[in-house]
Amino acid sequence: MQEENENIQFQLTDELVEQVELLIEEQNDKALKKQLDAYHYADIAEILDELNLDNAIYIIKLLGSETTSDILMELDEDNREKVLKNLSAKEIAEEVEELDTDDAADIIAELSEERQQAVIDQIEDEEHKAEITELLAYDEDTAGSLMAKELVKVYETWTVAGCMRRIRGQAQEVTRVHSIYVVNKEEKLIGRLSLKDLIVAKSEQKISDLVKVNVDYVNVNDDVEDVAKIMAKYDLEAIPVVDDNKTLLGRITIDDIVDVLKEEADKDYQMAAGITGDVEADDSIFELTKARLPWLFLGLVGGVGAFLIMEGFEGLFTGKAVILFFFTPLIAAMAGNVGVQSSAIIVQGLANDDVRGSVNSRLIKEMLLAALNGFILAIFLFLFVWAFKGEIITALAISISLVAVIIVAGLIGTFVPLFLNKRGIDPAIATGPFITTSNDILGILLYFWIAKTILGI
């Protein structure tokens, strides 16, 4: 019962990619255009990401710039860079003319300094050119770098009827009208209106009678993460951006924030796994090595540290006590796991703004928690060693050390991210290999020291 406007979920398959490649090879532009026109630009971008560079550029040059500009925005960053390198400044300027100012500025920002100016010079629309140049001046990670200049703005002195007439013009160039921003004659933001409010109002009403003055806004220099938190907390779909004088400069929409939140989450996740630099599974081996090797090197240094400790205790533990050495991987693993668990909880709590109360109360809680977990685990370990070796004193020494190691690992996992956060350093670096390695070394040291004391050697 397929209907005319049935919307089949797009599926990227090898067959589809091969089909497109064949059409390019045959230079069958008509069939190619017809097939691609049926897809959403985000889907075409997925196809292009699978093609080789020549074929991707073939399609970019085949389709009109209204479509290709959107496709460019959706391409994988690496692929976009390659495609842009193969377009002239004039061609890039044509793409940029079709984009909203925020996307246009993002594209241009990815070019080399000389090319940036060359492309800007080729933009014909003078207003668009000026707005893009303004956006390029804002620092990365500020609200300014995320905002678009496109918005619907009305003056408080207008009437509803006059307003409707004039916003018809403005709305044409704004993809989505979330809010209508109301300014006074000095262009300062004084409030907002929804299209709904305007439709429901009587046509002779003054805007100043309808405006909601309790409007959320952010400063152009505010941090992007703070903007994301505000928009998520207050369920906003767009937020106006102002300067220090409260002059309305632009607006940020929720789709950009969704991207920010996603990047943030991906970054923290990778950091916890010992990967830096925002890499993807499809990046080159060289890029992946750059992202992974430093953390592995840290692990190597930690392992050498553990070696030196064990070497130092070599003389002490002979005969029956040699069994202690065989439990070092267990001790290191437990210290690492507990440390990662407690640091992850703290880092996530800090990101979600729900870690409050004093550092001391956190540490006491983690100590009780680690003691409880450690005690349960130690019972099992005690029973195993006792059953296996039949020596209560050795079993006791190993189990008691385990409890101590787990408590200390939990405290370090809790304290380090809290400390880094207080110092203004991203606490996420304290998860993963960093905490594992330091807990490994400290855990093994503590283990040998306590065992030595209990065994009286």
Add this chain to the structure above:
Amino acid sequence: MQEENENIQFQLTDELVEQVELLIEEQNDKALKKQLDAYHYADIAEILDELNLDNAIYIIKLLGSETTSDILMELDEDNREKVLKNLSAKEIAEEVEELDTDDAADIIAELSEERQQAVIDQIEDEEHKAEITELLAYDEDTAGSLMAKELVKVYETWTVAGCMRRIRGQAQEVTRVHSIYVVNKEEKLIGRLSLKDLIVAKSEQKISDLVKVNVDYVNVNDDVEDVAKIMAKYDLEAIPVVDDNKTLLGRITIDDIVDVLKEEADKDYQMAAGITGDVEADDSIFELTKARLPWLFLGLVGGVGAFLIMEGFEGLFTGKAVILFFFTPLIAAMAGNVGVQSSAIIVQGLANDDVRGSVNSRLIKEMLLAALNGFILAIFLFLFVWAFKGEIITALAISISLVAVIIVAGLIGTFVPLFLNKRGIDPAIATGPFITTSNDILGILLYFWIAKTILGI
């Protein structure tokens, strides 16, 4: 230069909480109401999360249900549960009447079965009651569980003028009008319109001439994660939900998707850290133990496995070869770190839908990557052992084993999540302690076996 409508960013401080507690103690309702009325409901919820239960309920009963219903939605889940337990079915029904159907259904779903019916019986608005009952029937994690019944719907036969008149009524009860959905006389979705399109159109135009038929939609039984992917990919702010006959049932808005994405990311992050069950830093020690202990127990079992392996090799390594035992923590750490890195990249790639190509090509790439990383690290380790012990053959045995261990760890870290994903199991469980533990054991076994072979003992 503070202006009248200056919007100061809300800051939750201890002083503010104490001030509110004092006003409650003094039963100074007037001052309390005045102070709280100045805040956004999301801010009041943050304050309530810091108060004890009695005080929180005091405020819930003090403020009107238009505000408190929104506050309830923003409360921490545990706190909301406690507050709801202290409200009568009648009181909960009053809160529910103020909420959109999706939020109302969420609140009711958190109650016990008997209370659910008692609350529904108390809802006075029959339409609201029927809609909530419908929503409660959908499975968790389906589009139906996330959608709201509130939307603006017009028939294709209407004119723009008639449409504007009628949607004025509908729009009153919809918080935000994203899209206007167009249906035929059988209530089947045939397309959409934006308010902007309607405002720009001429009043005598027919809706059927304006409607955009190329509308994205999801089925009511689709998985929530798939809905999130579609909305993020196509930058949608709302998506209509239909049944198998394409009858329009409701819509899902982007703010709910932001929450889904956040929960998803939090869950994967915790899984990678060896924590299950969606806990927070502020949860009880018992709940945190339940989330952490099973993974620690896995680590303990792994450690015992490593012990048994070393114990088995005990006889082999005497004299100079005893040094091999001192490198087991290093070997285990490197195997664990590499495994976590490669599994994290794959799990994230699967979540973002950018792992394509065959399993074999993935494994070959990871092997090359691990070999490169392993080789670089092995050189350092070789130089250290050689300098420290002066024995080339031992240094060689340890370094060569390290390369082998890193390659195998990388392959396991890549293969296991791909395998689980193919089997329809969440690959995120393969990150963290699971991969660390299995790589620890396998790494140590491989290490001793290769070293033994090279040293010829």
